[in-house]
Amino acid sequence: MAFIRHPKDFFAGLLFIAFGVAAIVIGSSYALGTAARMGPGYFPRALGILLIVLGSVLALRALRIQGTAVPAFKWRPTLIVLGSVVGFGLIVEHAGLLLSTVCLIVGASAASHEFRWKEALVSGVCFALLAIAVFVLGLKLQLPVWPVFLFGTH
């Protein structure tokens, strides 16, 4: 796409336009009201229009001024890091803090190019104990330590 001279700005512009359009489309069912008696749709509509305007200026300007390319999106660390966090959120209530912490630490460690199984397991267990000490014993948060299906809720 040689006509896009400033890809970073161009795609940022598209992103803002997309958010603006989404705000207006989704917000189209909210009552607008008048300036004196604003409905719930008034402010979001105004913001959506502003976003579309700013995004368009950014994107159009990117056709004219020179800029650097968007750095490649590396899926591996992104997916592993966010995936292990999401996984932790899904299992912690059922599997307990101990097991889910080990899963999170080992899983997230795999995102690094220096990943070592043994080290990750050891640090997983250590941080699990620390987390239990701080959050369950110290701050008294309501989190199960052991898997619920084995030992019941408490």
Next chain:
Amino acid sequence: MELLNHLALGFSVALTPINLLYAFIGSMLGTLIGVLPGIGPVATIAMLLPTTYALQPVSALIMLAGIYYGAQYGGSTTSILLNMPGETSSAVTCLDGHQMARQGQAGAALATAALASFFAGCVSMVFVATVAVPLSELALKFGPAEYFSLMVLGLIGAVVLAHGSLLKAIAMIILGLLLGIVGTDVNSGAARFAFGIPQLTDGIGVVSVAMGLFGFAEIITNLEHTGKRELLTSKISGLWLTKDQFRKAWPAVLRGTGLGSFLGLLPGGGAMLASFASYALEKKVAKDPSQFGKGAIQGVAGPESANNAGAQTSFIPLLTLGIPENAVMALMVGAMTIHNIQPGPQVMTSNPSLFWGLIASMWLGNLMLVVLNLPLIGIWIKLLQVPYRVLYPAILLFCSIGVFTINNTNFDVMQTAAFGLLGVIFVKLECEPAPLLLGFVLGPMMEENLRRALLLSRGDPTVFLTRPISLVMLLMAAGLLLAIVAPNIRRKREEAFQEE
């Protein structure tokens, strides 16, 4: 004398054992994350916000504030010893601090940084206490039109002084405002952008936004780089200054404190801007500017005092006007809201012990930092030897537990991960996330004030121009925008950020 009474009240609150403990925890944690690269004060405060539910509001704020100024101390340690800023606000300290360390003067550089920070902390505390009262009295006279214009000025100021593309920053603010109004509309009760998800009708949590954009995104981008760090393990001896060094350093500390205190007041200001500006100033007033970058002690003393002064005075707009001027202050708004305190001029009158207690605790926290930090440097250096591959999963863990326990629902964890993904995209597209966070916390307030102002004026938008204070603020905002677009000032601004 009123000032003394206020400070006496403040110290009586801050000196209670429990609050001393939280000031200590906060400043130590702050130093820790200041030392560790890859996690900044924004992510840490977001991580700890949920755990402060059970605390007294004043203890919670004391601890969170400690993290912010503690990070300034910690950041300078790694800048000097490793040539690697733990925090962006101590990036300039690398230039001369690390050179001093290379010449065997690490001890003197560390002592300069600590003492300069402490001096600045003392002066700026008095400054905060003096300015706060008149400012909040002025702010109490503001109507909705003035407030709306003030927020416009605050947001515009924040992006003008920050670096990067102005257009993108403004778009990020608008996006932040939009995200901020997700949830139930207070006036009509209508759920907006909630997609029928019950958790979203309460709005998006500020913790999720901050942790995702600042914490997760940073970790992911760090993992993409595969650099090694160099540790300067030379023995640190003589944590003191010679007479000659002292003579050279103190005028720089005075200038840095003054400049930092002032810049901390401005929207978008705070620790980072203050340290960069101070370095530039020291270089300009020096008799022999060629010494800078080769271990000039002024290059450490000035920026280190400025970043601490700036960190403290940036609380002024938050505490007196209710306007956060940087991402950390935006999270403080979140912390206050959690404890049902509406930030703004009424805090001082309705909750004086909270206000003055927080200010007094900053001085105590600074004292603890200067006393504890120099002897503890050995421990901080040990911590740096923990490899990043062990460190980041632990950060993720504490983030995940923190965000899960806000409402004990995994929805918040998913939401944070989503903001993490968005954060990575923003990094790729060079969009700074700080303006988004500012817009996010101001969104509901801005809509409310716009609504009320136009209701009072019966829909006449000129109300913002006919009320003098509002007009002045809008003119200032327009002036800032014009100034930045004007080519020669723009060049200056780029030069100022060149040092990075």
